Amino acid sequence: MRTPGQRESLVRTKVIKWYATHGRSFPWRTTKDPYTILIAEMLLRRTTAIAVLRVFNDFMARFETPERLAKARESDITRALTSLGLQSVRAKQLRKTAAIIVKEYHGKIPASHDALKSLPGVGSYIASAVMNFAYGYAVPLVDGNVIHFISRVFGVYFSGPSDERAWDFMTKFGASHKAELYWGIIDLVATLCLKRYPRCPYCPLSEVCDWSMKD
Ligand code: SF4
Missing domain, CATH: 1.10.1670.10 (Helix-hairpin-Helix base-excision DNA repair enzymes (C-terminal))
Known part of the structure; x- marks a missing residue:
């Protein structure tokens, strides 16, 4: 027993x-880059990995840094995510989150659960996923x-x-x-x-x- x-x-x-x-x-599992992992986890919310995979590489090529995402037009982000559903909400949250990262964290993804959790569209799970998968915290x-x-x-x-x-x-x-x-x-x-x-x-x-x- x-x-x-x-x-x-x-x-x-x-x-x-x-x-x-x-x-x-998946591409977000073969990197430790916190920005890539944050974006992936935000897209994976209420969406299958297979669906995210279809848009992920193009999305990351187009919005490859928080600066580029923050400067992008919301309509362009929305269009890039149309096949995932909830695209308008996601686009708004992604752009706002990128803008905060640029303004408050000099373009670096914070290595703090509380700071991550305070970003638009980032809850406990996503904050923990970034801390764990990107920064190696248990x-x-x-x-x-x-x-x-x-x-x-x-x-x-x-x-x-x-x-x-x-x-x-x-x-x-x-x-x-x-x-x-x-x-x-x-x-x-x-x-x-x-x-x-x-x-x-x-x-x-x-x-x-x-x-x-x-x-
Ligand atoms: S498939 Fe699910 S229910 Fe079945 S043995 Fe595995 S974990 Fe358990």
Whole structure:
């Protein structure tokens, strides 16, 4: 019989190992550039990675620095994001955020969770993602994917990403670990742990997952 700590450790190891061979490759995962990661995370909000991938490289080529994004016309940013939906809101937030970064942070993305979180369109998850993926700080991340994953694997339920208990859980489970743990969770949820029909027989966690073991 495993202790809860041993089980958590096993889950982490399995997710990171699975990610190394089955993880998806995206341009925002192969860089530590905080601007690229911030823009990617802002676009990924309420949007699939595949949809973001279709516009990402062109967007970054066109608005390659906070200065260029801040100076761009809102209508041009909106047009570049049309296929993602919510394009007007996104364009407004991106431009405002870029303007603040230029004016208050000399064009550098702040390495502070509080400063990031205060930017338009940047909540706790995006701030944590930049701190973690760009700056290498071991901070927890909680979004809908993470909540779904925890509920399936550990049978622990939270009311949503703003539930403090979920952040506490991930502080214990995920904070000391690398970006690969989170990318592994995101990719597992996107490809195997599907909401309606999870593909447990193909999942590396099938022998340690609550949901799979109760079947
Ligand atoms: S074993 Fe099934 S329910 Fe559990 S994480 Fe994998 S796909 Fe999801």
